[in-house]
Amino acid sequence: MLSTRDIVSIALFAALTAALGLFPPITLPATGVPITAQSMGVMLAGALIGARRGGLALLLFAVLVAIGLPLLSGGRGGIGIYFGPTAGFVLSWPVAAFVTGWLFDKHRGQPHPALSALYLIIGGIGVVYVIGWTWLAVMNGWDVAKTMGYALPFIPGDLIKVALTVVIARGVRKAIPNL
Amino acid sequence: MFELYRPGDSFLHRMRPGAKLLALAGGGTAIFLLPGLPALGAVMLAVLMIYGATGLGLGAAWAQLRPVLIIFAVLFAAQVFISGWMTGAFFITRFATLLMLAGLLTLTTRVSDMVAALEHGLEWLRPLGLNPSKISLALALALRFIPVLAQITSEVREAQRVRGLDRSIIAIAIPVIVRTLRMSDAIADAIEARGYNPDRP
Structure with a gap:
């Protein structure tokens, strides 16, 4: 059962993911691919509040976008997002936060930074890519395996986000040990 | 509260959010099932006419597409490269039509009304333990x-x-x-x- 405290932290991480969308996207010089801070909300939710609350926070975020709030980076929003080519990414976020959180939940205390990074790569990159890029391929009638090749230029940016999330999550846990 | 809603008094503004959602689900599915570019073009024209009839105007329809233009350009290029011009045009027209159709719901429904409709709809989930x-x-x-x-x-x-x-x-x-x-x-x-x-x- 969800306590009032759980509901509050779910709502806060949904709002935090929205706030991360306010950071201007940074374009990586090597690949020309813009990276946004928003998907760090997914990783942070999983790493800090665990599978159940983290997954629900991102589900709540997806609902807020659907009912017409311009919360995605670049001020996009509305139910049209779920009819567009990138719908799979937004829909993958609750699953990604859940999987990331599940990996972190299995640990007592804080995992080693390298292990944290591995968890974030599996949940925050792996899950998002499998769902997001498969969706994109299917919607366009493309071969899924070939489409995954187009995803490669995005990986460096996402690895930077993993590194940032490891540092941020450690900093937060240092300030609030009994999270 | 900031939102994408545009105030107005058209038939779409007055329609209940639940009914609009159902209509969107039906319309979206129909667009997915349409086979050819001419049929899609006709539906797109109809959607644009609704933008005109509701007083939202063609500018609002364009505003739905503007944020995703770069994504569209990349997808179109990939599509032309993989399967040719016609397929590229078909998929881009389909995405554009869907986005504009869905935009009609977002532009004519207040977030507060969507929340109310959602809460009403959620009552059905109570037997499932929610x-x-x-x-x-x-x-x-x-x-x-x-x-x-x-x-x-x-x-x-x-x-x-x-x-x-x-x-x-x-x-x-x-x-x-x-x-x-x-x-x-x-x-x-x-x-x-x-x-x-x-x-x-």
């Missing part, structure tokens, strides 16, 4: 927290600018999250102190 009042609370809290967090983020950014750290995600994210999490205990206590009981059906 508690609609908890979902309503989470929605209401998130709507309230979004401007608060945007405020905290800009305050922290302002403070870090003094140290030349206003572009460092780490120097901003840690204080924002710590402040937010410290707030959450106080908020939960305040909610329960006012008589909210999460396990009341």
